[in-house]
Amino acid sequence: MVVKTILAVCGKTAGQVIVKKATEALIDKFNLFYTYGLSNFTKIRNQDVRFSISYLIRIKIPGTSKFLLVRGHRIKDQLQPVGGVYKKYNSFSEFRKWGYKEDCPHKGIKTDDISKDDLRFRVKGKYALDVVKWFESERDRECSWDREFEEELIESNILDDKIFRKKRFEKVSKIMKFLNYSTYHQCYEVLIYDIIEFLPTEEQEVALKGFLGRARNSGDELMLVDINEIERLIVSENEEQIAKIGEHTKYLINEK
CATH class of the missing domain: 1.20.5 (Single alpha-helices involved in coiled-coils or other helix-helix interfaces)
Structure with missing residues (x-):
């Protein structure tokens, strides 16, 4: 009613x-x-809880049901949206109080110069809500979405810097997965994804449509995939699988 x-x-x-x-x-x-x-x-109070807080940029080819995906940096054999983990600023002091630990060095995700200050880390469970509130406040953290777009598409020469120098984005939704147990990481997790829409100019639309005639091959750094391929998480050509798609890519087409 x-x-x-x-x-x-x-x-x-x-x-x-x-x-x-x-x-x-x-x-x-x-x-x-x-x-x-x-x-x-619960027992989670004194356990380490893993956080991963990132943004996914939805780049849809205008007038089609196709999306632009790139090869992952950490998981090389999968395609995923442009985007990445937010960064914190100023070595935010609250992290020390929360018992901050870097993310899974024993699983090959050790912090380096590139990933320094990434919002992918662990804290004690009793501080989980404090972390969420801090992130929502937008204090002392990255709040724009240009960095990963630049790194993954401009600096790699996938897109023309002159055409894509000006960029417009719109935040369309937020996905939050609270305290599910990760078998891989052997701990409880809080996963937060901001879904960001890239809003192309007319010139940028033409440039994006230029990828429509491009052949798709296994190992490509960039690929246009159809919505039904994202739903299946598999890219096929001539009935042969040429790539797999990361699970989180589904958030581009399904906001639940």
């Missing part, structure tokens, strides 16, 4: 936006309450 009233008063499109935002706010509050309960009143 409430939803119908909102749609009637505001109009269908505006009403749907309001309902979507209100629903997201309720989900966020539930997730925070859930995180507080688990991280303070």
